[in-house]
Amino acid sequence: QKEVEQNSGPLSVPEGAIASLNCTYSDRGSQSFFWYRQYSGKSPELIMSIYSNGDKEDGRFTAQLNKASQYVSLLIRDSQPSDSATYLCAAGDDKIIFGKGTRLHILP
Amino acid sequence: DTEVTQTPKHLVMGMTNKKSLKCEQHMGHRAMYWYKQKAKKPPELMFVYSYEKLSINESVPSRFSPECPNSSLLNLHLHALQPEDSALYLCASSHGGDSYEQYFGPGTRLTVT
Numbered sequence: 001q002k003e004v005e006q007n008s009g010p011l012s013v014p015e016g017a018i019a020s021l022n023c024t025y026s027d028r029g030s031q032s033f034f035w036y037r038q039y040s041g042k043s044p045e046l047i048m049s050i051y052s053n054g055d056k057e058d059g060r061f062t063a064q065l066n067k068a069s070q071y072v073s074l075l076i077r078d079s080q081p082s083d084s085a086t087y088l089c090a091a092g093d094d095k096i097i098f099g100k101g102t103r104l105h106i107l108p
Numbered sequence: 109d110t111e112v113t114q115t116p117k118h119l120v121m122g123m124t125n126k127k128s129l130k131c132e133q134h135m136g137h138r139a140m141y142w143y144k145q146k147a148k149k150p151p152e153l154m155f156v157y158s159y160e161k162l163s164i165n166e167s168v169p170s171r172f173s174p175e176c177p178n179s180s181l182l183n184l185h186l187h188a189l190q191p192e193d194s195a196l197y198l199c200a201s202s203h204g205g206d207s208y209e210q211y212f213g214p215g216t217r218l219t220v221t
Contacts, residue, residue, distance in 0.1 A: 032208045032209075034209065034210075036212075042214070042215075043196075043198055043212040043213060043214050043215045044151065044198070044212050045212070046209055046210065046211060046212075049209050088150055088151075092208070093208050094139070094156065094158065094163070094164070094208065095153060095156065095164055096153075096208065096210065098150035098151055099150065100149070100150050101150055
């Protein structure tokens with residue numbers, strides 16, 4: 001059974017701080033990894049994709065991948081109240097498996 | 109442009125009704141997906157179409173019937189649904205080939221009465 005595990009939270013982070021979100025995956029054959037942001041009542045929005053070991057930065061977001069440890073993380077710098085949402089980690093290729101999501105709450 | 113559109117936004121249907129959900133993308137993507145999402149749960153894959161052919165059916169009950177008329181359109185035909193089928197139905201598309209980034213539409217909120 002292929003699984004993606006995330007801490008459900010809520011993760012509370014003060015405004016302006018760094019939010020750190022983590023997930024692990026079970027399928028060593030997975031080649032593609034994604035982070036989606038989902039606001040309540042809305043659809044998931046792709047914010048980061050990462051395919052190789054190391055870091056990938058896009059604005060305030062940094063995704064990190066460690067295939068040896070089967071670990072993916074997302075760092076959000078200078079957290080804003082608008083970052084409050086559920087963050088879904090996903091792994092796979094033609095079929096991606098979603099984690100259950102981590103609820104992030106940025107405290108003003 | 110990463111827009112996927114879905115209609116209708118909301119749908120209320122009785123258990124004896126037949127209705128259809130529609131999804132459209134104009135990004136030239138060759139893979140399209142249907143997901144079901146219940147409250148506080150992650151999206152759950154239902155069907156995958158790749159190059160207009162059904163490639164994955166996640167053992168979905170036959171009361172859900174997908175259709176891909178062309179590479180830009182994806183339909184989900186609904187018949188004899190149950191109240192527990194009430195959920196947010198999401199369509200997504202990806203480039204296909206070696207690119208698996210999926211872009212989601214806004215979803216259809218379905219209520220079965």
